Amino acid sequence: MTALSPHLRQATPVVAARGEGVHLYGEDGRRYLDFTAGIGVTSTGHCHPKVVAAAREQVGTLIHGQYTTVMHQPLRRLVDKLGEVLPAGLDSLFFTNSGSEAVEAALRLARQATGRPNVIVCHGGFHGRTVAAASMTTSGIRFRSGFSPLMSGVVVTPFPTAFRYGWDEETATRFALKELDYTLQTISSPADTAAIIVEPVLGEGGYVPANRAFLEGLRERADRHGFLLILDEVQTGVGRTGRFWGHDHFGVTPDILVTAKGLASGFPLSGIAASEELMTKAWPGSQGGTYGANAVACAAACATLDVVRDEKLVENAEAMGKRLRQGLEAVADRTPGIGDVRGLGLMLATEFVTEDGSPDSETAARVQRAAIEEGLLLLLCGASNQAVRMIPALVIDEAGVDEGLQAWANAVEAGTSGAGQR
Secondary structure: OOOOOOOOOOOOOOOEEEEEEOEEEEOOOOEEEEOOHHHHOOOOOEOOHHHHHHHHHHHOOOOOOOOOOOOOHHHHHHHHHHHOOOOOOOOEEEEEOOHHHHHHHHHHHHHHHHOOOEEEEEOOOOOOOOHHHHHOOOOOHHHOOOOOOOOOOEEEEOOOOHHHHOOOHHHHHHHHHHHHHHHHHHOOOHHHEEEEEEOOEOOOOOOOEOOHHHHHHHHHHHHHHOOEEEEEOOOOOOOOOOOOOHHHHOOOOOOEEEEOHHHHOOOOOEEEEEOHHHHOOOOOOOOOOOOOOOHHHHHHHHHHHHHHHHOOHHHHHHHHHHHHHHHHHHHHHOOOOEEEEEEEOOEEEEEEEOOOOOEOHHHHHHHHHHHHHOOEEOEEEOOOOOEEEEOOOOOOOHHHHHHHHHHHHHHHHHHOOOOOOO
């Protein structure tokens, strides 16, 4: 008798039968408000009618046309549509299946284009689970332990995680940039550094946003030293933060942009974007893959981008994110065990702490479980799983936000045993 690996443990006990918009329905018929969105994947909600129609039509004509063998129209349309939303100058695309693969494609391009071996990553970043991507991941040891040796050439520098350091954002940013300069003086010389890769908002690392001064500092150093700036927008892209790309908050353009998750509303699709000049520096044969740019996934992505535009989901993410954050902060104000509420748009987290300010993963887990009883599905993040994150689909409305906030307030009260006022 076969079974799934015992390590594939679900974060909730729900056996999903169907999904619609911001809701999942269990096989028992119960409706759940889904604030996980498949870890930020179902950007247009579960089974958006336009995405479903596009996928159905494509399945009936061409399921897969391997794109280094033949070309197909869904891919051509997707390239054109992405051209409307990508930063100016990032006009060349390579597609693959997952965020990890796209991150590795970005790394490979950076090393081949610069002829340099090293990549600098930020402490707390998550970039995937394949060997190279896991070697660049520092958000938790569970992603990188037990299969050493990891890839060489990875150097870690601080991220301005102000709450963890106990500093204000300006102090944390000044420290992070100063340490990056020291890293370039002591560990990875600029002549050996191909790129620095960073998420505009740390994902698994705790939903910690970067800031303009930090990303501007990275951009300046990349330009000065001749290495590349890679922005991992796997989770922050396609409207999640209330801007189409997370870096749009900060006015900094990368040399390579990595995208996945919300791009195709649940179909496996990822990619990297760079200038044509940079992309031509990839070595012949270094870009390819059997399932990359699958025709059905590309059709779903085209429909996704149309829905995001036509239904103004980026603007909705900004507005609903503000409403959700205000509610989360109101709960935090009356809960002593909540240390921080943070994030951008519809990418928000609440961090739980003990009396001495240490990460409180036990309380976070209790609250997450209590939320399930309230019909609200949530996930944890942070190095100790001390933060509860909220990433509802971008189609959520005021009623959905308010329903989620009421369930959250009840769950926090249950999970913290009704702790008193701050």
